[in-house]
Amino acid sequence: xxxxxxxxxxxxxxxxxxxxxxxxxxxxxxxxxxxxxxxxxxxxxxxxxxxxxxxxxxxxxxxxxxxxxxxxxxxxxxxxxxxxxxxxxxxxxxxxxxxxxxxxxxxxxxxxxxxxxxxxxxxxxxxxxxxxxxxxxxxxxxxxxxxxxxxxxxxxxxxxxxxxxxxxxxxxxxxxxxxxxxxxxxxxxxxxxxxxxxxxxxxxxxxxxxxxxxxxxxxxxxxxxxxxxxxxxxxxxxxxxxxxxxxxxxxxxxxxxxxxxxxxxxxxxxx
Amino acid sequence: xxxxxxxxxxxxxxxxxxxxxxxxxxxxxxxxxxxxxxxxxxxxxxxxxxxxxxxxxxxxxxxxxxxxxxxxxxxxxxxxxxxxxxxxxxxxxxxxxxxxxxxxxxxxxxxxxxxxxxxxxxxxxxxxxxxxxxxxxxxxxxxxxxxxxxxxxxxxxxxxxxxxxxxxxxxxxxxxxxxxxxxxxxxxxxxxxxxxxxxxxxxxxxxxxxxxxxxxxxxxxxxxxxxxxxxxxxxxxxxxxxxxxxxxxxxxxxxxxxxxxxxxxxxxxxxxxxxxxxxxxxx
Numbered sequence: 001x002x003x004x005x006x007x008x009x010x011x012x013x014x015x016x017x018x019x020x021x022x023x024x025x026x027x028x029x030x031x032x033x034x035x036x037x038x039x040x041x042x043x044x045x046x047x048x049x050x051x052x053x054x055x056x057x058x059x060x061x062x063x064x065x066x067x068x069x070x071x072x073x074x075x076x077x078x079x080x081x082x083x084x085x086x087x088x089x090x091x092x093x094x095x096x097x098x099x100x101x102x103x104x105x106x107x108x109x110x111x112x113x114x115x116x117x118x119x120x121x122x123x124x125x126x127x128x129x130x131x132x133x134x135x136x137x138x139x140x141x142x143x144x145x146x147x148x149x150x151x152x153x154x155x156x157x158x159x160x161x162x163x164x165x166x167x168x169x170x171x172x173x174x175x176x177x178x179x180x181x182x183x184x185x186x187x188x189x190x191x192x193x194x195x196x197x198x199x200x201x202x203x204x205x206x207x208x209x210x211x212x213x214x215x216x217x218x219x220x221x222x223x224x225x226x227x228x229x230x231x232x233x234x235x236x237x238x239x240x241x242x243x244x245x246x247x248x249x250x251x252x253x254x255x256x257x258x259x260x261x262x263x264x265x266x267x268x269x270x271x
Numbered sequence: 272x273x274x275x276x277x278x279x280x281x282x283x284x285x286x287x288x289x290x291x292x293x294x295x296x297x298x299x300x301x302x303x304x305x306x307x308x309x310x311x312x313x314x315x316x317x318x319x320x321x322x323x324x325x326x327x328x329x330x331x332x333x334x335x336x337x338x339x340x341x342x343x344x345x346x347x348x349x350x351x352x353x354x355x356x357x358x359x360x361x362x363x364x365x366x367x368x369x370x371x372x373x374x375x376x377x378x379x380x381x382x383x384x385x386x387x388x389x390x391x392x393x394x395x396x397x398x399x400x401x402x403x404x405x406x407x408x409x410x411x412x413x414x415x416x417x418x419x420x421x422x423x424x425x426x427x428x429x430x431x432x433x434x435x436x437x438x439x440x441x442x443x444x445x446x447x448x449x450x451x452x453x454x455x456x457x458x459x460x461x462x463x464x465x466x467x468x469x470x471x472x473x474x475x476x477x478x479x480x481x482x483x484x485x486x487x488x489x490x491x492x493x494x495x496x497x498x499x500x501x502x503x504x505x506x507x508x509x510x511x512x513x514x515x516x517x518x519x520x521x522x523x524x525x526x527x528x529x530x531x532x533x534x535x536x537x538x539x540x541x542x543x544x545x546x547x548x549x550x551x552x553x554x
Contacts, residue, residue, distance in 0.1 A: 174364070180327045181365040184357040185427060186381030203377065206367035210413060214363075 009065065009125075010132050016245060017059040017130040022139030024246040029127045031253045035260050036120055042112050044263045051256055052119045061129050069125035070118065077114055084110035133165045138236065155231025163219070171212070178207045274301040274324060274355075274435060274467075278333035281319055285331060293319040295491045296333070301435070301469060306461065308478030308499075309471045311488035312513040317471050320488065321437050324469065325355035337435070353382065356433025360440040362424035366412035371402065371423050374412050378431040389430075396430035397423075399463060400456055418449045422456070429460065435467045436460070442477050454481065475502075475509060476517040479538055487512070504535040519543045 012018075017025070039045055056066060084106055091104035128136070141158035148154055179189070182203045189200050281294040294316040301307050311317040322328040323335050326342040335342040340351035359365060368374035375393040384392065394404045400422040407415075412423050421441070428436065441457065442450040458481055461468050472478055478485055478499075485502045487495040489512050495502055502509070506520045516524075520538035527533050537543050 177359065177361075178364045180322065181357075181359045182377075183327060184325060184352070184359070185365070185378040185431065186353070187377075188381065203367045207364055210367075211363055 009069070009128055011061050011065055011129050013060055013130065015058060015060045015130065016249075017055070017126065019245060020130075020249055021240050021242055021246050022131050022135040023143055023240060024242065024249055025127055025131055026136070026139050026143060028249060028253050029124055031257060032123050033120065035253070035257045036116055036123070038257065038260045038264070039116075040264045041267070041269075042108050042115075043267055043269065044260060045112070045115055047256070047259060047263065048119055049115065052123050055126060056122065059126055059130050061126070065129055066122055066125065069129075070121055073117060073121055077117060080113050080117065081110045084113055134162065135238075137161045137165070138238070138240065141231075142240065155234070159231075167215075170215075171208070174211060175204060175208055178204050272338040273303055274338075275336045276300070276323070276333070277335075279320070279323060279330050279335060280332045281316075281323065281328060282331040293491055294323075297488075297493045298333075299486060299493065299496060301467065303434075304465065304467055306481050306483045307467070307469045308482030308485040309469065309488060310475055310478055310485060310509075310514060311471075311473065311494075313473060315488040316491040317488050318439060321357070321439060321469065321471055324435070324437055325352045325357050327357070353431070354434045355437060356428040356431055356435065357437045358425055358428050358439065358441060360443055362420040365424050365427060366420060369411060370409050371397070371412050371415070371426075372404070372408040374423065375426045375430050378427055382431060392432070393426070393430045396426040399429055399460055400426045401452075402426060418445060418452070421445075421453065425456070429464070432464065433466060435469060436464075437469045437471075439471050440473070441470065442472065442474075450477070457481070474515045475520070475538075476515065479503065479517045479520075487514075499538070500536045503538040506538070 020028075035051075036048055039048060056063075085102060086100065086106065088106035088109050089101070089103055091106070091108075093101060094104055094107060095102040131139075137158045140161070141154050144152060144154035144157065183189075187200060187203055189197065189204075192200070276297055276299050279294055279297045280292065283289070283291040283293055297320065309317050309321065319328065323330055323342065324337070326335075326348040329343055337351035337354055340347040340354075342348050342351050366374055368377060372390075372393055375396055376389050379389045379392045394408070397404045397407060402419065402422050407419070407423070412420065415423060425441075436457075438457065441453055445453065454477070457468060457470070460466070468481075470478060470482065482499060485495075485497065485499055486493060487502060487509065494512065495505065503517070503520050506516045506524050510516050510521075517538045519540055519542075523533040523537045523543065534546065537546055
C-alpha cells in the first residue's frame with residue numbers, strides 16, 4: 001500500500017558529482033540557486049540550461065530519476081505558466097482571441113518562471129541523487145560548526161536529521177501494518193467526504209504516534225547506555241577533505257555566476 | 272463452506288530489480304470448524320500467505336475464495352473479509368481508542384450494528400478473552416500489560432464474531448505461562464464460538480497441542496500438509512528447515528538415536544507420559 005514511497009533518493013555511482021565533498025556540493029547548490037535567481041533577462045537563461053544539462057550528464061544519473069523529481073511540479077508548472085501568460089498585461093499585444101489577450105511581457109515572464117522552477121528543481125535534486133543522506137547530514141554539520149560560537153546546536157541538528165532519515169522506512173512499514181490491522185477490523189479509508197476520511201485516519205495516527213514515542217524513548221536509552229553525550233569530542237568515522245575536484249567545481253561555479261552577471265549587463269537584446 | 276486457496280502466488284515488486292516471490296503456488300483448503308496450524312521459519316512467507324485469507328493482500332496469480340466469495344473481487348471481498356477475523360502479532364498496531372471498551376467496539380461499529388448491540392458484543396468479547404469488563408472496560412488500552420493488550424486486541428476481533436479466526440504468532444514474546452493462558456483462551460473461544468481457528472507460528476510446540484491439521488511452509492512454498500502425527504513423524508526434516516521441534520519430540524528423537532523404541536507419534540508431554548507409564552507397567 002505505502003510501499004511506493006521512496007525517500008532519500010540516492011542513486012549509487014562513481015561520477016565526478018558523486019566524488020565531490022558533500023560540503024562542496026551543499027555550497028555549490030546554494031551558489032547555483034543564486035545563479036538562477038541572478039538571471040535578469042531571458043536571453044541569458046540558455047547558459048543556465050546548458051550548465052544544468054551538462055551537470056546532469058556528468059552525474060550519470062538516469063534521466064528517469066530527474067523526471068521523477070520534476071513530477072510533483074506537474075500541476076504547479078502549467079498553473080504558473082498560464083497565470084503569468086494571461087495576467088500580465090504590459091508590452092505589445094501578441095494574440096487576441098475572444099476574451100483572451102496575450103501580451104509580450106506575459107509570454108516572456110511565463111517562459112521565464114517555468115524555466116526557473118524546472119532548472120531549480122533539477123539542479124537541487126542532483127544534490128540528493130548523488131549524495132547519501134548520511135554524507136549530506138555530515139556535510140551540513142561541518143558547515144554549521146562555526147555557528148557553535150553563537151550556541152547554534154550544529155551536531156544535535158545533524159543527529160536529529162540522521163535519526164529522522166533512518167526511521168522514515170521504519171515508520172512507513174509500521175503505518176502499513178497498522179493500516180492493515182485496522183482494515184481487518186472493518187475500517188474504511190477510501191470512501192466518504194473529506195471530514196469522514198480525516199476521521200478515519202485517527203485509528204492509524206494514534207498507534208503510530210504512541211509507538212514512535214515509545215521507540216524514541218528506547219533509542220534515547222540505547223544511545224545513553226553507549227555513553228552518547230552530544231557532539232563534544234566526538235570523532236567521525238569518515239573524515240572529509242577538500243580535493244582538487246572540489247576546487248575545480250568551485251571555479252566552474254564561479255565562472256557561471258560571473259558570466260551570468262556579465263551577460264545580464266552586456267548581452268545585446270534580441271527583441 | 273471452506274476457505275479454498277488455489278495456486279496462490281504473491282510477488283513483491285514484480286518486474287523490478289527487487290522482485291521477490293514471497294508465496295509460490297500454494298493450493299490448500301481450510302475446512303469449517305477445524306484448528307489449522309501454519310508453521311514456518313521467519314521469512315517463509317506465512318505472514319504474506321495469511322494476509323491473503325482476508326483480502327488484505329491480493330494474489331499476483333491464483334485465487335482465494337472464502338465461503339464462495341472471491342477475495343480478488345472488490346465487492347465480494349468486503350463480505351469475505353467480515354467472515355475472516357485477523358489478529359496481528361503486535362497489539363500495539365491496533366489499539367488506539369481512549370478506553371478498552373471503545374477500542375473493542377471499533378470493529379462491530381464498522382460493521383454497522385446498532386449501539387446497544389455493539390456494546391453487548393464488545394462486553395461479551397471482553398469476557399470471553401478473560402478481561403473482566405468491570406475492571407477493564409473504562410481503562411485506557413495503553414495502561415494494560417503486554418498480555419492484557421494482546422487479549423484486548425483479540426477481543427476487538429472476537430467482537431466481530433468472525434467465522435474464521437486467523438492468529439499471527441499469538442504467543443510470540445510471551446513467557447511460558449502467558450503462552451499457556453493464550454492457548455487456553457483460544458481453545459475456549461473455539462468451543463464457545465464454534466469458529467475455525469487458523470494459527471501461525473514459527474514454533475512447532477505452539478501448534479502441536481491443538482492443531483488438527485498443520486501446513487509447513489518453507490521458502491514460500493507449501494512443504495508439507497497433514498495431521499500432527501504425519502507432520503511430527505518428520506521431526507528431523509523440520510529441524511533442518513530451521514523450525515523449533517516440540518521439546519518432547521526432540522527428546523523422543525534423542526531416545527530413538529540411542530536405541531530406545533519410542534513410537535513416531537509421540538510429540539506431546541501427555542502422550543510421552545502415557546507411553547512411559549505403559550512401558551514401565553510392561554517391564
